[in-house]
Amino acid sequence: MFVPWTIKYKPKTLAEVVGNQIAKDKILKWVHEWDRKPPKKRALFIYGSPGIGKTVVAEVLANDLGMELVQSNASNYRTAEAVQKFAGTASHYSTLFGKKRLILFDELDGITGTADRGGLRVITDIVKTTGSPIILTANNVYEPRFSTLREHCQLVEFKKLARTDIEAYLKKICSQEGVEAEADALRLVAERASGDLRSAVNDLQALAQGKKQLAYDDVSWLSTRDRKEAIFKVLSDIFYAGNVWDARRAVDAADIDPDMLLEWIYENVPHQVKDPKELAATMEMLASADMYRGRIRATQNWTLMRYFIDFMTAGVAISWNHRTSGWVPFRFPTRIMTMSHSKAQREMMTVIGLKIGKRCHISSNQAAKDVVPYLRIIFQTNETMKNGLSRWFDFDEDMVNYLSTKK
Amino acid sequence: MWTEKYRPHSLIDIVDQEQIVNRLKSFVKAQNVPHCIFAGPPGTGKTTAALCLARDLYGPSYRDYVMELNASDERGINVVRETVKTFARTKFIGEVSFKVLILDEADNMTGDAQQALRRTMERYTETARFILIANYSGKIIEPIQSRCAPFRFTYLPREHAVNWIKRITDNEGLTIKDDGLEAILEISGGDLRRVTNILQTAASIGQPIDEETVYSVVGRANPADVQEMLLTALSGDFVEARKKLRDMLLKYGLAGTDIIGQIHSETFRLSIPDKWKVKLAEVIGEADFRLLQGSNEEIQLSALLAKLVEAGAEIKRG
Numbered sequence: 237m238f239v240p241w242t243i244k245y246k247p248k249t250l251a252e253v254v255g256n257q258i259a260k261d262k263i264l265k266w267v268h269e270w271d272r273k274p275p276k277k278r279a280l281f282i283y284g285s286p287g288i289g290k291t292v293v294a295e296v297l298a299n300d301l302g303m304e305l306v307q308s309n310a311s312n313y314r315t316a317e318a319v320q321k322f323a324g325t326a327s328h329y330s331t332l333f334g335k336k337r338l339i340l341f342d343e344l345d346g347i348t349g350t351a352d353r354g355g356l357r358v359i360t361d362i363v364k365t366t367g368s369p370i371i372l373t374a375n376n377v378y379e380p381r382f383s384t385l386r387e388h389c390q391l392v393e394f395k396k397l398a399r400t401d402i403e404a405y406l407k408k409i410c411s412q413e414g415v416e417a418e419a420d421a422l423r424l425v426a427e428r429a430s431g432d433l434r435s436a437v438n439d440l441q442a443l444a445q446g447k448k449q450l451a452y453d454d455v456s457w458l459s460t461r462d463r464k465e466a467i468f469k470v471l472s473d474i475f476y477a478g479n480v481w482d483a484r485r486a487v488d489a490a491d492i493d494p495d496m497l498l499e500w501i502y503e504n505v506p507h508q509v510k511d512p513k514e515l516a517a518t519m520e521m522l523a524s525a526d527m528y529r530g531r532i533r534a535t536q537n538w539t540l541m542r543y544f545i546d547f548m549t550a551g552v553a554i555s556w557n558h559r560t561s562g563w564v565p566f567r568f569p570t571r572i573m574t575m576s577h578s579k580a581q582r583e584m585m586t587v588i589g590l591k592i593g594k595r596c597h598i599s600s601n602q603a604a605k606d607v608v609p610y611l612r613i614i615f616q617t618n619e620t621m622k623n624g625l626s627r628w629f630d631f632d633e634d635m636v637n638y639l640s641t642k643k
Numbered sequence: 644m645w646t647e648k649y650r651p652h653s654l655i656d657i658v659d660q661e662q663i664v665n666r667l668k669s670f671v672k673a674q675n676v677p678h679c680i681f682a683g684p685p686g687t688g689k690t691t692a693a694l695c696l697a698r699d700l701y702g703p704s705y706r707d708y709v710m711e712l713n714a715s716d717e718r719g720i721n722v723v724r725e726t727v728k729t730f731a732r733t734k735f736i737g738e739v740s741f742k743v744l745i746l747d748e749a750d751n752m753t754g755d756a757q758q759a760l761r762r763t764m765e766r767y768t769e770t771a772r773f774i775l776i777a778n779y780s781g782k783i784i785e786p787i788q789s790r791c792a793p794f795r796f797t798y799l800p801r802e803h804a805v806n807w808i809k810r811i812t813d814n815e816g817l818t819i820k821d822d823g824l825e826a827i828l829e830i831s832g833g834d835l836r837r838v839t840n841i842l843q844t845a846a847s848i849g850q851p852i853d854e855e856t857v858y859s860v861v862g863r864a865n866p867a868d869v870q871e872m873l874l875t876a877l878s879g880d881f882v883e884a885r886k887k888l889r890d891m892l893l894k895y896g897l898a899g900t901d902i903i904g905q906i907h908s909e910t911f912r913l914s915i916p917d918k919w920k921v922k923l924a925e926v927i928g929e930a931d932f933r934l935l936q937g938s939n940e941e942i943q944l945s946a947l948l949a950k951l952v953e954a955g956a957e958i959k960r961g
Binding site: 506520523575578585590596599606608614621625 | 685715716836860885939948952
């Protein structure tokens with residue numbers, strides 16, 4: 237089961253939230269004003285760039301103070317009616333057991349004029365009279381449509397996080413995940429995120445999950461991100477391209493080895509494309525790309541390269557209907573890791589296969605398929621037969637161990 | 644390994660494939676052998692027949708006169724141009740005036756290599772005779788086929804397989820229950836190599852050998868289960884199916900073409916509408932062809948799995 241590290245390592249208390257100390261103090265002061273009576277400004281409008289902890293602050297605040305968090309975000313409808321239904325009563329009555337409520341209107345930038353008609357007006361009305369504290373968040377508080385709402389809110393700015401703060405956070409995650417990371421590697425990931433902790437954690441997960449070590453070389457390609465556009469950006473440009481031309485151009489803009497790019501796309505297809513029919517169509521595009529790659533290799537005819545790239549970019553882009561609901565993080569191609577991890581194993585299998593083949597008059601492939609599975613069982617259950625067969629096949633110690641270990 | 648221990652050493656010992664064996668015996672008698680193609684399913688005695696023929700022809704030191712090559716391991720054109728040619732052209736003087744080259748799994752030779760072989764066979768007929776072994780003679784190019792005497796091997800009749808098992812169990816002092824014997828016969832479908840491997844592995848676990856032992860051996864021997872992978876894909880879990888595929892390729896070292904062969908036969912056994920079976924056959928065939936052209940095994944095969952995911956979803960919808 238894939239658990240995003242951004243969820244796994246989400247702060248649980250206000251103290252754990254990285255950076256923005258002044259803003260946090262302001263929020264605490266405001267929320268404690270509610271202990272006596274509702275303050276003049278009954279809502280707090282937290283604004284700032286993505287990935288710096290705006291939503292998290294509201295969550296941990298509710299948690300710290302034992303309040304019930306009632307929240308609505310961009311995935312909910314926020315028409316006048318819907319907002320009224322969601323927050324109208326919640327703002328005036330406490331819960332069944334007298335627990336206080338904290339109301340969170342998250343991602344207000346996501347309110348649209350047409351689909352969420354009247355939503356902002358109702359939110360403003362509720363803010364004026366609410367009996368429970370309300371927190372609003374948005375990236376840009378100075379949008380004209382927030383002007384009325386803004387007047388009734390206390391504004392709190394969240395600033396981008398310092399590189400050193402991000403770095404320290406990444407370090408903590410690594411130690412909990414058992415990843416030994418080089419300081420340079422973490423610094424680069426942190427630097428690259430330019431203040432966005434969430435994207436730094438996502439990057440780290442893509443790079444380091446399942447690994448024991450993270451070296452600078454593993455992440456060094458990130459450094460090209462700003463100059464030449466990063467792989468994540470390229471992937472996003474391909475998967476979410478509006479037309480074939482954009483998808484095709486994403487590759488030209490990037491300085492990435494096409495073979496490597498295919499690996500990235502191949503890894504990420506099933507995580508992005510969920511509809512079965514579209515999945516089949518997208519995979520078929522990749523298979524076609526791969527077929528052209530095979531032809532290039534066989535004929536050394538490099539003009540075929542353009543078809544290889546067409547299929548893996550434009551082909552992928554048109555094969556599915558990229559709905560924007562829910563952003564799925566891109567992942568590091570695991571196949572490459574698996575291949576290098578299992579390389580020794582495969583080599584061992586070939587050597588054993590050849591040995592068996594010679595004695596049993598079959599090919600090494602056939603030996604791997606028809607004989608090795610049985611030998612494994614014999615080697616794991618019957619010591620006498622194991623010894624006899626090892627001598628007869630002339631296996632060395634490594635081969636015997638390979639066949640005797642369960643996997 | 645019992646497959647080798649009980650492999651017949653002389654044509655006289657071969658109990659089955661009577662017509663073929665008789666013809667081969669006549670070659671020995673005449674001390675002359677044409678170029679041959681031995682075609683037939685696995686485990687039916689093709690390699691054994693070739694080795695027996697050689698031994699009967701040359702006696703105990705037959706190895707000096709015989710070269711055995713496996714085309715799967717040495718399939719390229721260079722092997723034909725160098726190894727094969729060098730072996731074929733050197734003359735030697737003896738009772739039998741030619742050498743024998745056994746080319747196993749010849750259907751896995753590249754087209755180029757087969758073309759090169761054709762000239763070599765013609766040119767050095769005096770000094771060397773070729774026995775080509777293949778599952779399907781159709782995969783061998785026409786010009787070579789027309790230069791060879793064809794021998795068609797078929798699956799062993801049941802009673803021969805039973806005798807074979809009895810012979811081994813008697814000799815090894817094993818007890819096998821009737822249901823165990825039946826299970827082996829059913830699973831191996833007339834492939835004697837498979838019969839023997841299952842029998843030996845079952846014997847390594849314990850006695851008496853019964854149905855349960857046999858099925859547990861077969862279950863454990865196929866951890867990378869193609870059928871399971873296909874069912875996983877049909878159920879809609881592409882990521883997990885792809886992982887299973889990757890394990891087969893990387894952990895268990897199976898060849899993509901072998902996996903595709905199994906996928907092909909398993910697909911027809913799946914409980915899905917016939918329409919889809921045929922549709923999938925087309926996709927499988929295309930993938931198979933692409934693999935032969937040098938495409939990437941995992942990418943081609945997982946595109947196939949994605950097609951199964953689609954099939955699964957459509958079937959569910961009805």
